[in-house]
Amino acid sequence: MSLFRQKHATTSLPMRAVALIAVLGFALAACGEAEIEPEEAAEETDEVEEADEVEEAEPEGDGPHVVVTTSILGDIVATLVGDDGRVDVIMPPGADPHGFQPSASDAAMMREADLVVANGLDLEENLVSALDAAEEEGVRVFTLADKLDPIDFDWDGPHSHGDDDHGYDDDDHGHDDDGHGHDDDGHGHDDDGHGHDDDGHGHDDDDHGHDDDGHGHDDDDHGHDDHDDHDHGPEDPHVWFDPVRMAEGVQMLAAELADVDTRLDATEWESRGEDYAAELMELDEEIAEILSAVPAGNRQLVTNHDALGYLAARYEFEVLATVIPGSSTQAEADAAGFAALIETVEDAGVTAVFAENTDSTTLADQLASEVIGRSDLEVEVVRIYTDALGEDGSGAETYPGLLRTTSTLIADALS
Numbered sequence: 001m002s003l004f005r006q007k008h009a010t011t012s013l014p015m016r017a018v019a020l021i022a023v024l025g026f027a028l029a030a031c032g033e034a035e036i037e038p039e040e041a042a043e044e045t046d047e048v049e050e051a052d053e054v055e056e057a058e059p060e061g062d063g064p065h066v067v068v069t070t071s072i073l074g075d076i077v078a079t080l081v082g083d084d085g086r087v088d089v090i091m092p093p094g095a096d097p098h099g100f101q102p103s104a105s106d107a108a109m110m111r112e113a114d115l116v117v118a119n120g121l122d123l124e125e126n127l128v129s130a131l132d133a134a135e136e137e138g139v140r141v142f143t144l145a146d147k148l149d150p151i152d153f154d155w156d157g158p159h160s161h162g163d164d165d166h167g168y169d170d171d172d173h174g175h176d177d178d179g180h181g182h183d184d185d186g187h188g189h190d191d192d193g194h195g196h197d198d199d200g201h202g203h204d205d206d207d208h209g210h211d212d213d214g215h216g217h218d219d220d221d222h223g224h225d226d227h228d229d230h231d232h233g234p235e236d237p238h239v240w241f242d243p244v245r246m247a248e249g250v251q252m253l254a255a256e257l258a259d260v261d262t263r264l265d266a267t268e269w270e271s272r273g274e275d276y277a278a279e280l281m282e283l284d285e286e287i288a289e290i291l292s293a294v295p296a297g298n299r300q301l302v303t304n305h306d307a308l309g310y311l312a313a314r315y316e317f318e319v320l321a322t323v324i325p326g327s328s329t330q331a332e333a334d335a336a337g338f339a340a341l342i343e344t345v346e347d348a349g350v351t352a353v354f355a356e357n358t359d360s361t362t363l364a365d366q367l368a369s370e371v372i373g374r375s376d377l378e379v380e381v382v383r384i385y386t387d388a389l390g391e392d393g394s395g396a397e398t399y400p401g402l403l404r405t406t407s408t409l410i411a412d413a414l415s
């Protein structure tokens with residue numbers, strides 16, 4: 001008996017130890033998990049807080065979403081906005097705004113914008129209904145050309161428009177006494193130094209030069225005349241060929257951006273507008289210098305369509321004739337008018353016909369060929385940039401580049 005009890009005792013002690021070790025092991029494991037879990041939970045909490053902070057910060061970095069119709073205005077607006085907003089341009093470089101057909105996605109994009117910027121005066125002939133639809137849905141739509149003292153298509157020269165505010169006086173280039181169309185302050189501006197009215201933005205007494213509807217539109221919605229046809233009204237929409245007018249225009253655009261932006265102070269937008277306006281006033285002097293090389297007897301322009309009226313008015317050229325009658329590239333030339341045009345070019349001794357980057361040169365080439373065949377004149381067809389920016393490498397990829405390049409091409413052809 002005693003032997004059995006001793007043997008039983010020696011075998012049962014190790015088993016108890018093993019059981020104790022197992023219990024302790026489970027306890028330690030449980031304690032280890034309890035120590036790790038709070039750290040992991042804290043990391044997860046930090047990640048959630050960081051994600052919340054990112055989500056809260058995103059609206060501050062977005063800025064206004066601006067949709068612009070033409071490539072020229074698109075470049076101007078993008079220059080003003082910089083990295084402080086999103087700018088989408090509907091028409092690509094080289095696209096003819098007179099004939100451009102918007103897609104359904106273009107119309108949808110306009111309806112989702114904070115601000116839509118259009119040229120107006122029916123330049124964008126096929127976008128009128130889309131612009132109206134966007135405005136009816138509450139989108140802010142701003143048209144520029146109708147607010148920049150547009151000239152009429154049937155003008156008789158730089159003295160027929162009452163354009164004293166834009167410097168069309170009696171010197172050799174349609175400019176004021178300083179030789180560049182500038183008023184007493186040296187920049188063609190009014191007394192406040194920027195060609196502005198009393199509110200400092202070239203606007204009328206209401207908010208930003210707007211009419212009663214609050215968007216700068218006239219009673220006809222966007223300053224358009226009859227929307228049922230494709231004819232322009234009596235006012236010329238090609239205002240960008242006058243950099244002095246556009247100096248006022250960029251400040252109006254800056255004011256519009258200030259109204260729709262919730263991030264930047266209004267003074268920042270005003271400063272950007274004034275800086276860009278100053279650059280355009282310098283550009284006006286540069287263009288005047290480029291075109292001064294053209295002798296007085298050669299300052300006659302024959303163009304594909306009537307797009308250079310503002311350039312002619314500011315720098316004292318004469319638009320002698322257009323291959324396509326009227327201001328729209330969508331019009332059609334008739335045989336009788338084309339025959340009369342040939343005689344006009346012959347009688348005036350014109351040596352250059354200016355075609356455009358947005359349209360075929362076929363009619364201009366035909367005109368030059370007919371004149372050459374009937375006379376001793378050597379007529380050159382020169383392709384210039386008028387209604388849209390040029391492709392990369394053209395020199396007309398930007399708005400200032402377009403004015404410089406086109407003016408240089410004109411000066412070289414007529415000098």
